[in-house]
Amino acid sequence: MTRPELRRRTAKQRLLQAADDLFYTEGIHTVGIDRVIAHAGVAKGSLYYSFTGKDELVHEYLTHRHGKWAERVTAGIEAHTDPRARILAVYDVLGSLFAQPDYRGCAFMNATAEAAPDSVEAHAATTFRAWVHTLFLDLATHTDAGDPNQLAETLVLLYDGAVATAQMDKTPEAARTARRTAELILDNVGISHIEAVGRAL
Amino acid sequence: MTRPELRRRTAKQRLLQAADDLFYTEGIHTVGIDRVIAHAGVAKGSLYYSFTGKDELVHEYLTHRHGKWAERVTAGIEAHTDPRARILAVYDVLGSLFAQPDYRGCAFMNATAEAAPDSVEAHAATTFRAWVHTLFLDLATHTDAGDPNQLAETLVLLYDGAVATAQMDKTPEAARTARRTAELILDNVGISHIEAVGRAL
DNA sequence: GCTTATTTAGACAGGTCGGTCTAGCGTCAT
DNA sequence: ATGACGCTAGACCGACCTGTCTAAATAAGC
Numbered sequence: 123m124t125r126p127e128l129r130r131r132t133a134k135q136r137l138l139q140a141a142d143d144l145f146y147t148e149g150i151h152t153v154g155i156d157r158v159i160a161h162a163g164v165a166k167g168s169l170y171y172s173f174t175g176k177d178e179l180v181h182e183y184l185t186h187r188h189g190k191w192a193e194r195v196t197a198g199i200e201a202h203t204d205p206r207a208r209i210l211a212v213y214d215v216l217g218s219l220f221a222q223p224d225y226r227g228c229a230f231m232n233a234t235a236e237a238a239p240d241s242v243e244a245h246a247a248t249t250f251r252a253w254v255h256t257l258f259l260d261l262a263t264h265t266d267a268g269d270p271n272q273l274a275e276t277l278v279l280l281y282d283g284a285v286a287t288a289q290m291d292k293t294p295e296a297a298r299t300a301r302r303t304a305e306l307i308l309d310n311v312g313i314s315h316i317e318a319v320g321r322a323l
Numbered sequence: 324m325t326r327p328e329l330r331r332r333t334a335k336q337r338l339l340q341a342a343d344d345l346f347y348t349e350g351i352h353t354v355g356i357d358r359v360i361a362h363a364g365v366a367k368g369s370l371y372y373s374f375t376g377k378d379e380l381v382h383e384y385l386t387h388r389h390g391k392w393a394e395r396v397t398a399g400i401e402a403h404t405d406p407r408a409r410i411l412a413v414y415d416v417l418g419s420l421f422a423q424p425d426y427r428g429c430a431f432m433n434a435t436a437e438a439a440p441d442s443v444e445a446h447a448a449t450t451f452r453a454w455v456h457t458l459f460l461d462l463a464t465h466t467d468a469g470d471p472n473q474l475a476e477t478l479v480l481l482y483d484g485a486v487a488t489a490q491m492d493k494t495p496e497a498a499r500t501a502r503r504t505a506e507l508i509l510d511n512v513g514i515s516h517i518e519a520v521g522r523a524l
Numbered sequence: 525g526c527t528t529a530t531t532t533a534g535a536c537a538g539g540t541c542g543g544t545c546t547a548g549c550g551t552c553a554t
Numbered sequence: 555a556t557g558a559c560g561c562t563a564g565a566c567c568g569a570c571c572t573g574t575c576t577a578a579a580t581a582a583g584c
Contacts, residue, residue, distance in 0.1 A: 133531065148439070149438075151350075151352045151353065151437060152352065152439070154570070154572080155571085155572065155573085156571085164531080164532090165531060165532045165533060165534090166532095166533085166573090166574095167530095167531070167533085167534095167574095167575090168530080168531055169573095170574080171529095171531075172530095175572075176572065176573090227435075227436065230491075231432070231436065231487060231490075232436035232437070233436075234428075234436075234490070234491060235350065235428065235432065235433035235435075235436035236350045236352060236353065236436060236437040237350075238353070247491065272500075275497075275500050279481070279484040279488050279500050279501060279504070280480070281484075282487035282488045282491065283481055283482075283484025283485075284480060284484075286432060286486065287480050287483045290431075290432065290448065290452050290483065291452055291456075295476075296476075296480060299473075299476050299480050300480060302477075306507065306508065306511055307504065310507060310511065333560080333561095334560075334561065334562095335560095355540070355542075356541080357540085357542090365561085365562085366562040366564090367544095367562090367563085367564085368544095368562065368563080368564095369560080369562075370543095371542095371543070372560070372561070373560095376542075376543070377542065
């Protein structure tokens, strides 16, 4: 049994890392396998020994992105117990993501933009979106808001807006704008207008 | 002098139309010039007679997209005089855009996703984003909102969110969600909390 | 030590890419 | 009627793409 944590990383791992770097920063179609194997410092044969082809490499790249992001978001959520705080935590995690110097938008939005309807990218994006929706729907149902579905839809829209704006304008502050708007919504639909008025006065 | 409105459309026009169709629905990198000339029903030489190369075709494709969209949005805005209604009109125009069966997201977001940092696509996207920001900043300044900049940022985020959500989930209703949220913001920051309370009671 | 798994370097094939070039064909204005 | 202009058809180029294959070196497991 090899000990992967002690030995030099395996060819498959290095390929996956290289794919993650290059596909994310330059786009999937733009980067050829020659670029990937060069960046991984690996022979071409190793790619086709570890994967069936580029499609599988792309699929695993997106799957890993999904997994790592889901971990990060749930970690941010689980640091809080208050339903409202748990919702807002998502936008704080977004803020930490946007602050990364290599941020180049959502991997799944970018993949969708250059993907054919039935491609590996499209399918990965679909499952990712399903995760996003159940995430916010779960968070929204644990709130005293009127309609959890409508609240979740709005929170998803704020999530997408923050992601898109931060990418297009290179403004990490978009996360704070989304959070502020989310707070405003939670204040106004979570509690009735009359109650909000009472607190304001 | 030929009369372009009477005669069969010129090769350049047909190329531009074909580029618009294909680049938007399938992506810029994905579609080769052979596809474009075939869809336009035009000889390859005509492409390089009318344009310096693919880059110029891409540039004109994005420029025309920008122009047509700007026309459509300003037309929607100018149908109203009330500052608040003018803002909300933008999201209604978005709604009509999303309702188009061939909607596949914002051409500039998609172009950015597959573009290199200094490419024609990136530059076109930059000028497009500048337009979006001045649009909402102009609309926001004609409001009694506290900080026009902050309001504009939020409206841009809602705009981007609607566009991204509608594309990823194929849900045209995202425009209504964005509009509803914009209304809520205008009700709460446009007028002071105390005034809002007075009306609510 | 022997076998099996992993990895290497590089040649190679078939395809597509953007782009160039030539030769020629109508149309139009002068 | 003579050019200039707009356009066509298609051969052609070099570069790059994904993927295959060979032959040999290296490592790991038993």
